[in-house]
Amino acid sequence: MIRCFFLTASLVLCLAASPLSAGELAIGAATVSITPNEPVALSGQLHTRVAREVESEVTATALALESRGEGESGDQAILIACDLVAVRDGIIAKTREKLRDRLPGFDVSKLIVNATHTHTGPVTREGRYEIPEGVMTVAEYVDFLTDRLADVAVQAWESRQPGSVGWGLGHAVIAQNRRSLYANGTAQMYGRTNAATFRGIEGPEDHGVEVLFFWNGDDELIATAVNVACPSQEVEGRSNVNADFWHEVRETLRKKHGEQLHVLGWTGVSGDQSPHLMYRKAAEERMRRLRGLTRLEELARRIVRAWEDAYEGARQEMHADAVLIHKVIEIELPLRPITEDDVAEVKAKIESLSGNAKNAVRIGWHREVLHRYAAQQAGTAEPYRMELHAIRLGDIAIATNDFELFTQFGIQMKSRSRALQTFLIQLAGPGTYIPTAVAAAGGGYSAIVESNVVGAEGGQVLTDRTVELINSLWED
Template identity: 85%
Template structure:
């Protein structure tokens, strides 16, 4: 079932840097379930999991933006947040194709789709998992998904109406850096912190909760975008469909502000972050039990309290005609080189895993490195091509990337940005990790060659290019 309502009016500009005048902001929003009505394979682990039950529906929420007004430079955008692990190759293109047929007046290059990174959402990439009989084929789910994404985009676009927007900042400890450092210089994701050779946590955390709020012409809150530098993977090992902590966040906010409220979950730069506890575990769990909350409820409680803090400020400064500029830029990023040492290590790992059919997914993960090495040696390897979206909305910047981007890059972008607040939306694409140079030196999952198509050099190039485009929006 799709829920839609009228929403605010905003101004968006594209690629070319033309002068912009603020215009009336028109916004629409809608939400749709993307949960299939049959068993489905789940994405996000190195093993096949089949979901036959639904703990909480996975959904897609669309926000449509359009600038209006005499003399204003009109533009448009639709942003969709999905409870998926990533936006795999082909999903965006297929959705745009369907949308172009249903909304001929909308420029489909202005469509952005991002994932919340739940590990208990359906598989959308062929060939990785073995799908048994009686389970929804991946191709069928992709067709179902892209139909729903196109439909929710249309619903949001057709519900556009004038309104106002506000922005605010709160704080919540949702993520912890999940990479442990040891005395020998090595690092490990979720490595034990009570070992004698534990020396610390590798990188920073970002506890800011950046929030956008949208009201309709009757001053009714109808949409909000919540930006948290943490992937939604608290219950990642389950074999049931689950939207993770975003479900509890959405339900809590709707209980307080009405069923008409549409909530977009935006995951910030958080490739080295997780909601899982790294230290002080017993004390944290004791307090959670004393509050009588599940872990998902505890995380949602923290996010909603931060949202409330942001709301108190934002509602005092509602904007009806903010400048909106939207640039879409195709960029190229250097690949992480595959070394001969990498090749030797990968071959050894494949050998150790061979002979056990349960290791098929992991073996395939390692083998892709050998394929990359062959292309590199043959001179046929091409740079990573990414579609970068950067928006200015009044005093706020919004920028996307395809990756699980380590938080240090996000902190750079926010610190160097001229915007009052900078929202970063990762996983607007396939979602491979992009580590820092320090992380790559420490090794471990998320920072080894198997985990990275783009390495630290590419991460810095992405950071610099994003800041450059943001700066250009404040120079116009």
């Protein structure tokens, strides 16, 4: 069942060769379930899990924007947030193709789809997992998914009425940097912090909660986009469909602000962060139990409190005259070089895992490095090509990337951006980690060559190009 509402706001349209002029922005929002009605394999672990029960629905929520002035259409965007681990290759292209005829007035290149990174959502990548009989195939689910994404985009796009937009900032401790450093210079994801050799946490954390709010012509809150620098993977090891903490956030906000409220979950730059506790665990868990909350409810409580702080500020400045500009470019990122030492280590790992059918997914993960190395040696390896979106909405900017990008890069982008507030949406593509140079030197999952198609050099190129594109939105 699709929940749908719509609004429009007066905004200002900025054209590349023209001065800013007054206009109107049409805005629509809709939500649809992307939960299948049959058993489905789950993505996010290095072994096959089949979900036969649904703990909480996975959903897709769309926000549609189009500026209008003097009877003519200006810029536009449709942003869809999905409860998936990543937006795998082909999903956006298939959705755009399904939209092309249904929305002839919409430029499908300006469709953005992002994942919240729940590890308890359906598999959307062929060949990674062995799908048992009686379980929905990957192709079947992808067809179902892209039908639903097209439907929710159409619902949002076709339903727009006047309104206003606002932005705010709150803070919540949701994520912790998950890479432990040790005395010998190595690092490990979720490594023991009570070990005698533990020396600290590798990187920074970002506790900002960036929020957009949309009101209709009667000043009723209709939609909100919540940007949290943390993947939603608190219950990642379960074997049932679960939207993780975003489900609790959505339910809590709707209970207070009405069932008509559409909530987009935007995962910020946070490849080295997660909601899992790294230290002070006993004290944290004691306080949670005293509050009588599950861990998901505790995380939602913190996000909603930060959201409320942002709302108190934003509703004092409800803008009906913001600027809307949406730029899309393709950029090329250098691949992480694979060394002979990398190859030797990967071969040793494959050998140690061979002989046990349960290791098939893990072995395939390692073997991908050997395929990449062969292309590198043959000179046929091509740079990673990524579609980069940057949107200006009034004083704020929104920018996307495909990856699980380490937090340090996001801090750079936000600090160098000309926007008052910068919303960064990662996993608007197929994913893979991009570590910093420090992390790559420390090794460990998320910073080893198996985890990285693009390395630290490419991460800096991505950062620089993103900042350039954002800042160009403020040029005359």
